[in-house]
Amino acid sequence: MSGIREGGGGEGRGGICEGRVVAVTGAGRGLGRAHALAFAAEGALVVVNDLGVGLDGTPESDGPAARVAEEIRAAGGEAVPHGGDIATTEGAASLVRTALETYGRLDTLVNNAGFLRDRMLVNLDEDDFDAVVRVHLKGHFLPLRHAAAHWRARTKAGHRPEARIVNTSSGAGLLGSVGQGAYSAAKAGIVALTLVAAAELRRYGVQVNAIAPAARTRMTERTFAATMAAPGTGFDAMAPENVSPLVVWLGSAASAGVTGRVFEAEGGRITLMEGWRPGPGAEKGARWEPAEAGAAIRELLARATAPGQVYGA
Incomplete structure (x- = not known):
């Protein structure tokens, strides 16, 4: 272990993440790989996590985390692979431990790992539902929890971080x-978890935000073909690399004061998403009868903004 580095690292590569230690889950391919490479290009020291599984979560024989870490080192950056299962307590704890033992600190956590087992609801069995929720939602909670515990301890020891x-x-x-x-x-659970974490962890110098990316990855390659923003521009609007600049900025010290937010990123567009807010209301001052509650609701719906359409509906 090299000891806590309060600055430096990256061998003078420059960039807005110079010397920051960043852990990225699911970084062997797609969005995670793009994020890891983009952080390294901005001077970060990267812990590249990937369990090395197929699109449905079954094990594969190759080691994508090691390949991406080597790709970063070949470009002159610093990276270390981590192959633990971040949806387990030990795997999440070892992710944080790897950062601390290798680089002496952890500044940014990017939760990205996931897979798909798509089914219509009437065909979705319990095991598939549990597996998807485990990897996506629990796989966010556990690394977040262990990283937050480290940053809380640092704050209590008098070293308030600029954590992201x-x-x-x-x-x-x-x-x-x-x-x-x-x-x-x-x-959807990840959005709620983000809001709670942002509120609870602010006191420890931790900012928590979420992205809703649209990009071509293993999970979306059937949905997003190579899409050009404009003929002849050479810009692939669905390339995962388009999302990474937003993630890198949110993971840097430059994003000071931005927390509890959700951003949609697609191609060259960034959108600040605005969530549930009180809309039209009706007050009776007493208990409603079912029929009159229904009449009031009809009136509220007539005044309300129409909700966004469910994808695929």
Whole structure:
């Protein structure tokens, strides 16, 4: 262990994350790989986590985390692979431990790992539902919890961090998606977890935000083909690398004061998402009768903004 580094690292590579230690889960491919490479390009020292499983969560024989870490080192950066299961207590704890033992600190956690087992609700069995919620939602909670415990201890020891957590939700978690009941539920849970964590961890110098990315990955390659923003521009609007600049900025000290927010990122567009807020209301001052409650609701619906359409509906 090299001891706590309060600055430096990255061998003078420069960038807005110079010397920061960043752990990225599910970083062997797709969005996670793009994030890891982008952080390294901005001077971060990266812990590259990937369990090395297929799209449905079954084990694979290759080691994508090691390949991405080597890719970063070959480009002149610093990275270490981590192959633990972050949806287990030991795997999540060892992710934080790897950062501390290798680089002496942890500054940013990017929760990105996930997989799909899509079914219509009437065909979705309990095991598939549990597996999706375990990897996406529990796989966010456990690394968050262990990283937060470390940062709380640092704060109590008189070393308040400039810590960042970036969670990964989805448009499916904000609006729902036909055929993705388990995935949508887990991604919606990640938004709520983000809001709670942002409120609870602020006192320890931790900012927590979430992204809802639209990009071509193993999970979305059937949905998003190579899409050009404009003919002849050479810009692939669905490339995962388009999302990473937002994640890198949120994971840097430059994002000071930004917490408890959800951002949608697609191609060259960033959108600040605005969640549930009180809309039209009716007050009787006494208990409603069912029929009159229904009449009031009809009136409220007539005044309300129409909700966004569920994907695939």
